[in-house]
Amino acid sequence: MSGYNVLGLMSGTSLDGLDMALCHIWQENGHWNFTIKHTKDVAYSDDMREQLKNAIYLSEKDHAQLHRDYGIWLGEQSKNFMEAFGSDIDFIASHGHTSHHRPHDGVTFQLGDGQLLADTSSKKVVCDFRTKDVSLKGQGAPLVPIGDKLLFHEYDFCLNLGGISNISFEKDGERIAYDIGLANMPLNYITHKMGLAYDENGKLARSGKLDHGLLQQLNALAYYQLPYPKSTGYEWFTGEIVPLIEASKSSEIDLLHTFIHHNCEQIAISVHKHQSKSQNKLLATGGGALNQFFMDTLQEKLGSHTEVVVPSRTLIAYKEALVFALMGVLRLEGQTNVLRSVTGATSDSCSGEVFLPNQG
Structure with a gap:
């Protein structure tokens, strides 16, 4: 395998911004290897930081709108990244931004609509890495x-x-x-x-x-x-x-x-x-x-x-973006990317939803 060029996207609970890392990931002699080729950190505007911070309190309608808007924004940032560093990427692996995480209630939600991210960036997207594990009675975390x-x-x-x-x-x-x-x-x-x-x-x-x-x-x-x-x-x-x-x-x-x-x-x-x-x-x-x-x-x-x-x-700054890029690779390879020993789920899983950009 020559490997994958993956743009990993990560937004964490610290709300300082979007971490973007273009990673080359390949397997050799049974071991996974990586290089981080390019990185970028996009700081959130005060308005976006407040929206994400307070997403947990939004009505269902407003939460759904933020999910769409943030997905488009992620797609725009990905386009900007590719214009700066080249568009030689196979797909985007996006963590999204967690707005709700109550695994004991069977609830976890990561903002950033995968289809709109794919459409806006014109790239295949793998995202929503937590939901499947929660459906298997796991915590949906940690994934790294x-x-x-x-x-x-x-x-x-x-x-x-x-x-x-x-x-x-x-x-x-x-x-x-x-x-x-x-x-x-x-x-x-x-x-x-x-x-x-x-x-x-x-x-x-x-x-x-x-x-x-x-x-x-x-x-x-x-x-x-x-x-x-x-x-x-x-x-x-x-x-x-x-x-x-x-x-x-x-x-x-x-x-x-x-x-x-x-x-x-x-x-x-x-x-x-x-x-x-x-x-x-x-x-x-x-x-x-x-x-x-x-x-x-x-x-x-x-x-x-x-x-x-x-x-x-x-x-230090981009390890999580790197790992979500790896999780995207494992998802496309059909290999385990979420461990039951870590999350408490009933089984390991190959997690993540795949979205292809709409043509035309």
Whole structure:
């Protein structure tokens, strides 16, 4: 197989924008390989960020309209990408943007109409990677562990720090993964209150002081006691975390400091619980890996038995887009791309809907 050129599209819970990565993916000697050829990040306008953020509250009619509008917008961004970097792509693999995720109610929805994305970009599209798993009684998340298993198997743990934190590792011959809890979502919420897009390198957080009372409240949240497989999202953040932030008397800088300590304590608990070797390597990706105070604190909490590996900025920023590109390839190849060991579904699945552009 000569491989596939795939444009992977990812929009995460941190709502900072659309990640686009043109990836070459191929199989050789039974192993999957990749190169990331071109990347682009498209920041959301304030209006679009608000629409996506509040999509969960929309009426059915308005939600359906946003689904269509966002699908067209994704198609337009894909066209712009191809004009800039060449149209030599076989298809687009789109995660969409999650507006609803209540797997226990059988509900998950990713905005970004696949047919309109295909029509607008004039390219084949694979999208909607979560719904099938939820129909099989799974959590529909996390999905990235298939990429960890096939592309990053040399690491003992793969940690992604987007809006939330999730981890993936091998245990007894199976890939295990789940959402640990918080990562950038509370940090972004606090910096936005300060009129900042983010806390560069965690400089503000580093200068803060620990709020022991808040740390105790956060560590006592019921979600952390749930067994895996488990996943969480924006509803949990707005329902349980935002009230704690708003009730706190601490300064924003102390809140940033405290949340990073909390995040790292919960990550360390998960790693220590599952490490089976005396020396381990942990791959850290997602926006949180660019925050030096976050990384320093994480290394401190993990101790000397686990080395935190921070890869290139390209891989940090675009790993999820890469993995959705891989999931699209696996879907077209008819291979498993969602693991029951990760989601708790009744079976593995080959998930994703395929849309061909309408001609004429």
